[in-house]
Amino acid sequence: MHTNNFKILFALSFTVFINTLSFAQDIQTKKDSIKPIVKDVKIVKADSLLTPQLSERAQDSVLTDSVKPKKELLEHIVKYSAIDTNKFNQKQHKLYLYNEAVIDYGDMNIKAGSIIVDYNTNTVYAKGIVDTVGTYTQAPVFTQGSNVVEPDSIVFNTKSQKALIYNSKTEQGEGTVIANVTKKENDSVYFLKNAKYTTAEDLEDPEYYIKLRKAKIVPGKKIVTGLANLFFYDVPTPLGLPFGFFPQTEKHTSGVIIPSFGEQNDRGYFLQNGGYYFAISDYIDLAVLGDYYTNGSYGMRMESTYSKRYKFRGNIGFRYENLINSERGFPDYSKNTIYNIRWSHSQDSKSNPNSRFSASVNLGSSTYYRSSINQINTGAFLNNTLSSSVSYSKTFHGEPQVNFSLTATHSQNTNTEQINMTLPTFQGSVGRMYPFASKTGSKKGIIQNINLQYNVRGENRIQTTDSLFFKKEMFDDARAGFQHSIPLSTNFKLFKYFSLSASTNYNEVWTFKTISKSFDPIERKEVIEDVNGFDSFRTYNFSTSLGTTIYGMFDFQKEGKDRKIQAIRHVIRPSISYNINPAFDKYYDSYEVISADGLTTSDVDYSRFERGVFGTPNKNFSSSMGISVSNNIEAKVRDKDSTATKPKKITILNNLNFATSYNFAGDSLQWSPVRMSGGTQLFNNKMSVNFGATLDPYALDNNNNRIDKFNIDNGGSLFRLTSANLTTSWSISSKKGDKKDKKSRGIEENLRSGGRDDDMFGVSEDFANNQFNEEDKEEEKPSALYNSPIPWSLRLAYAVNYSNSRRQNEISSHSLMFSGDIELSPKWSIGASSGYDLKNAGFTYTQLRFERDLLSWRMNFSWIPFSSRSSWNFFIGIKSSILKDLKYEKRKQPDQRL
Structure with missing residues (x-):
């Protein structure tokens, strides 16, 4: 006992x-109840005086036991x-x-x-x-x-x-461990024998698994295994390891990134996209990747993403490639170094409403996207420009409101290798003030509507080339200056239906470098010298405009008839303006051109501010009138929905604009060409159409030069069509294809590289680094008849330009671009991006894409069949990020063209 x-x-x-808390279900046998024995108990109250008092010294230490009580x-x-x-x-x-x-x-x-x-x-x-x-x-x-x-x-x-667990299924991270017998040692250690690890959804019959002969699991931390190999539907493969380590954690952890391997024609064998991932903290990480080719070519990339909730988020990337073609000593040997820097930063609007910092940087070698052999740059191959902008702005609320901003910009033409930068641009403004307006009530009349504001802009502009980028020489020709402007304006109603506005603007420009021109009689050429020092000029102008809005309604409804077109509304907004710009010829100088015999042949006028940041003041007096008319046409039609109580409104023309001007101060060719532009939406806004044309009222002479004679007076029509353009884009899809998310990771990569927000020029793809995101698929209702809907989408873009300014009467450009995707089955999908140059009769940059969903695996194939980027890339791998290094990739990369 x-x-x-x-x-x-x-x-x-x-x-x-x-x-x-409960009743037992056992039927108890009846027994005689045992009566309790009751004894008389006399309670004696002890007197405190009879109780012996113990002094503190006499107390035994045993009364305070140091032994802890036994655990419950x-x-x-x-x-x-x-x-x-x-x-x-x-x-x-x-x-x-x-x-x-x-x-x-x-x-x-x-x-x-x-x-x-x-x-x-x-x-x-x-x-x-x-x-x-x-x-x-x-x-x-x-x-x-x-x-x-x-x-x-x-x-x-x-x-x-401890526990013994039989035939268990345990989720560990993104995968599941299936074991016949599991021994639970304690809260943090499990031992398994003959277990399976898989990321398949069907755990009763997984399409693949890694068989673990012996394994130790520390939940939430790691899985350590002995001999393990890969099985497909219970069929063993020789792919295995003598031991394995699978990290299992919900936090970001550092680790090695397994590279891809292959072979390229002129660079030999290679390892690509291998490196190390650094989980620096919960807010920032860093991936360092590298490529190496056996002919000596190499490349490196650093990608970092940072984010702080409710504050900001962004990413930084640096890519560098040292490409060697052929072998040293051969005639076709060449070496090329290219790089690219990208930075994107966005601030949460709620973090600080009064100040904002943002960045979008994409700069580097002009030939980077054309020369790079990285698959991720496929969609940016046709980019012609690189642009960057880093800005900070702040607002000081009050009366009036004050704003200022600092911006650094960069624009780079990859064809001409011309680079324009502003380091930095400062802009400041004081909000609009109404000095004569009453403090209460609305502003009425010409006086109360008088308002003015102050704007200042400062720029340090640099123009350089790709070869001098980030070198000392790029700063030698930098131009800096400030522009101050004070616009003063007012507006009021005239004759109830007309709106009249008038404004004047004072402009002052400061510059720190001007020029001086002279003629060198020996070299027989113009000499331009820079003059350092502060200089400035001031200008002003005046303008006014008068406009109104005219509404026209054509009603087709009649009693007893329900017509499809019930009404057409036409909105016309005519406007006439007048501008006057005084001549500021005091800011102009001249130099003499001397002939070989020492005689002065002519005087050449110039402005010392010609190379300034903010241009030059007007030399000639200008007085001109502008005329413009804008139109908008809408219709009300009978709605196809019989339950609708109101007609449906559709747009016939979003806009149809005409604009021209007349120069009162000109001595000839006073009318400028009429510019017409318009646009509309068709097929329930699926198709957009934009068009434009330029109509010249003046005729041409025999040398195809404009003359001061109207074309109608020269035996022609009222206007001469000099140019025209038409662009259309049409996006159509099935009902299910329309629900697909167009902003895929490939298109986001295109945008970051400065490309298009669609897949017309292809999609950037990096299969090995692309985690598969499964879409939510609707459950199909069972039907007695076989029905397999095929989601599809098609995007078309058509553009044509016509030129006839000098009687050339030609189509300057004519192209059709298209891209589309089709899901042949729930597991098969294909896509293509291409185009056709109708003028030059040839296909443009073409990309074909194939994708196969293999349940827990995915297979991708991308093919560029022709052009200088001719290549293909095949990939098959596990969707789960924990086993993404379990893959096979084969590619044929484009041959380098320097």
Whole structure:
């Protein structure tokens, strides 16, 4: 009895607990009740004086025992429930729970069809139950902390926290471990034998798995295995490792990035996209990748992403490639170094409403996208410009409001290798002020609407070339200056229906470098010298405009007739303006051109501000009138929906604009050509159409030069068509194809590289680094008839330009671009991007894409069949990021052309 006191106390505690909350289902035999023996008890109240008082010195130290009390038998409250059976056997000291049984003890939770708790051995045994049709149901679900195990049965010791788990399925990160027998050593260590690790969705019949002969699992941290190899549908493959390590963590961790390998014609064997990932913190990371070719070529890339919630987010990338063509000593040997820097930063608008910082940087070698052999640059191959902008702005609220901003910009033409930069641009403004307006009520009349503001702009402009970029020489020709402007304007109603506005503008320009021109009689050429020092000029002008809006309605409705077109509304906005610019010829100088015999042949006028940042002042007096008319046409039609109570409004013409001007100060050719532009949307806004034309009223002479004679007076028409253009874009798709997200990762990469926001010029693809994002697929309703909808989408872009300014009467450009995607089946999809040059009769840059969903795997194939970028790339790999290095990639890269 004395040796089993622990077990007896454990059983008695559960007995008391059960008897207070439930009734036993055992039928007890009737026995004579034992009457309690009652004895008289005399209670004597002890006098405090009779109790001996102990002094503090006389007290024995044994009274204050230093031995800690024994740990309670149960550390937590036990909660349990079941539907059919809830019984405690006092003889066997066992608790029986049946049908949807649940036990909660601390952080442990067990749900099963049947649970037996043996208090003698501190063991919990849980298993499922077999229903009337012989199906095994209510299999146990064992949860401890964040770890969840779904076995067929489990034996768990509540004292040692050890367990034996049979036929379990345990989620570990993105994968699942399936084991016949699992030994739970403690809360943080599991041992397995002959287990399977897979990321498949169908765990009953996984299409692949990695067989683990022996394994140790530390939940949330790692899986360490012995001999392991890959199986496809229970068929073993020779792909395996003598030991393996699978990190399992919810946090970012550092690690090695496995490279891809292959061969290229003129560079030999290579390793690409290998390196190391640094998980610096929860806010920033860094990936360092590199390429190496056996002929000596190499490349490196650094990509970093940073983010802080409700504050900002961004990414920085640097790419460098040292490309060697052929072998040293051969005539076609060449070496080329290219680089690219990208930075994107965006600030949360709520973090600081009064100030904002943003950045979008894309700069580097002009030939980078054409020379790079990285697959991710495929969609940016046709980029002609690189542009960057970094800006900071701040607003000071008040009356008036003050704003200022600092911006650094960069624009680079990759064909001419010309680079224009502003380092930096400063802009400041003081908000609009109404000095004569009343403090209360609305502003009325010409006086109260008088307003003025102040603007200042400063620039340090640099123009250089690709070869001098980031070198000292690029700063030698930098031009800096400031421009101050004070616009003063007012507006008011005239004759109720007309709006009249008038404005004048004072402009002052400061510059720190001017020029001086002279003629060199020896070299017989113009000589330009820079003059350092502060200089300035001031100008002003005046303008006014008068406009109105005319509404016209054509009603087609008649009583008793329900016509399809019920009404057409035409909105016309005519406007006439007048501008006057005085002559500021005092800012102009001249130099004499001397002939070879020493005589002055002519005087050449010039302005010392010609190379300034903000241009030159007007030399000639200008007085001109501008005329413009804009149109908008809409229609009300009968809605196809019979339940609609109102007609449907559609747009016939979004805009149709005409504009011209007349120069009163000109001595000839006073009328400028009429410029016409317009646009509309068709097919429920699926197709956009934009067009424009230039109409010249003057005729041409025999040398195809404009003369001061109207074309109609020269035997021609009223206007002469000198140029025209038409652009259309049409996007059509099936109902399901229309739901697909067009902003894929490839298109986002195109935008970051300065390309288009569509796939007309192809899509940047890096299959090995692209995690597969499965789309939410709608559940199809079963039908008696076979029906397989095929989602598809098609995008078309058509452009044509006509030129006839000098009677050339030619189509200067004529092209059709198209791209599309089609899902042949739920698992097969193909896409293409191409175009056709109708003028030169040839296909443009073409890319074909194929994709196959292999359940837990994916297969991609990209092919550029022709052009200088002719190449293909094949990839097959696991979707899950934890096993993304389990892949096969084969590619044929484009031959380098320098």
